[in-house]
Amino acid sequence: GQQVMQIPQYQHVQEGEDFTxxxxxxxxxxxxxxxxxxxxxxxxxxxxxxxxxxxxxQKRLTFQFGEAKKNSSLHIxxxxxxxxxxxxxxxxxxxxxxxxxxxxxxxxxxxx
Amino acid sequence: KAGVTQTPRYLIxxxxxxxxxxxxxxxxxxxxxxxxxxxxQGLQFLFEYFSETQRNKGNFPGRFSGRQFSxxxxxxxxxxxxxxxxxxxxxxxxxxxxxxxxxxxxxxxLTVT
Numbered sequence: 001g002q003q004v005m006q007i008p009q010y011q012h013v014q015e016g017e018d019f020t021x022x023x024x025x026x027x028x029x030x031x032x033x034x035x036x037x038x039x040x041x042x043x044x045x046x047x048x049x050x051x052x053x054x055x056x057x058q059k060r061l062t063f064q065f066g067e068a069k070k071n072s073s074l075h076i077x078x079x080x081x082x083x084x085x086x087x088x089x090x091x092x093x094x095x096x097x098x099x100x101x102x103x104x105x106x107x108x109x110x111x112x
Numbered sequence: 113k114a115g116v117t118q119t120p121r122y123l124i125x126x127x128x129x130x131x132x133x134x135x136x137x138x139x140x141x142x143x144x145x146x147x148x149x150x151x152x153q154g155l156q157f158l159f160e161y162f163s164e165t166q167r168n169k170g171n172f173p174g175r176f177s178g179r180q181f182s183x184x185x186x187x188x189x190x191x192x193x194x195x196x197x198x199x200x201x202x203x204x205x206x207x208x209x210x211x212x213x214x215x216x217x218x219x220x221x222l223t224v225t
Binding site (some may be wrong): 001033035040043066090098101103104105 | 202
């Protein structure tokens with residue numbers, strides 16, 4: 001079945017450093033979504049990408065959807081302590097667009 | 113607009129018992145999905161309900177079941193609880209189907225002893 005993996009599993013950075021998490025799917029995706037879950041909280045929707053090669057920015061966050069629509073990345077420039085949390089990607093298979101599969105998540109820790 | 117609400121927030125049960133969790137989606141949202149979150153397995157999709165019908169199901173045993181009412185509120189039931197069922201159960205609603213952006217509730221923390 002469809003699998004969505006993320007790397008790295010954990011990342012510790014000094015405040016001000018950049019951070020990137022990568023999302024890889026075993027199948028071609030119709031779209032990719034990104035969520036953030038703060039410690040003790042619930043996942044919160046950040047963004048959705050639909051087009052091949054699409055790039056979207058939200059302030060210090062840059063999201064990319066691969067040309068083959070099988071991978072995606074989230075890059076945070078100059079991390080802040082408020083960026084702490086687990087970042088999940090989620091996508092649905094092009095042949096089963098009704099089912100969203102979440103990635104394994106990347107936990108980000110930012111040291112002041 | 114009020115967010116997704118889940119009740120109860122915390123629950124302690126013993127092995128063999130059954131439990132029912134409730135979820136009220138955002139007003140107007142017709143799709144409700146359930147997820148199990150554990151430290152080791154991440155976010156695992158349980159099932160999705162849309163217009164009172166189960167549309168998708170994850171790879172969980174038949175002990176896990178759910179339903180959706182005409183007002184889109186949903187319940188999830190786990191029978192014959194096992195220790196491994198201890199987890200955070202998250203409900204998410206979506207304006208359309210599961211493949212669209214999900215709005216999560218705060219979750220129900222279930223502990224099975």
